[in-house]
C-alpha cells in the first residue's frame with residue numbers, strides 16, 4: 838500500500854527534547870523534536886506496550902529510552918538497541934514543510 842502524507846502538528850508546538858503522542862490515520866505515533874529535527878515512531882514499546890512519547894530522549898545518539906523499563910530505540914529506524922525490547926517498532930519518514938510537521942504512513 839502506498840504511503841500517504843499527514844500533517845501532525847505545527848513545528849513550533851513541540852519543544853526541543855520532548856515527545857508527544859498523536860493519533861494519525863489510525864496509528865498511535867510518538868513524535869519527537871531532537872535539536873530541531875523531528876522523528877516519528879510507533880507510540881508503543883515492543884516489550885510491554887509503554888507509550889514511547891513519554892520516553893527519555895538522548896540527543897547525541899538519536900535514541901529514545903522507554904519510560905517503563907528503559908529499552909532504547911533508534912529514532913530514525915525504530916530498531917531496538919537495548920534489552921528488554923528485542924523487536925523493533927515502526928518509524929515513519931518525517932519532514933518539516935513550511936511550519937508544519939508532516940509524516941508518511
Ligand code: FES
Pocket residue numbers: 882883884885886887903904905906907908920921922
Ligand atoms: S515496556 Fe518498554 S522496555 Fe518494557
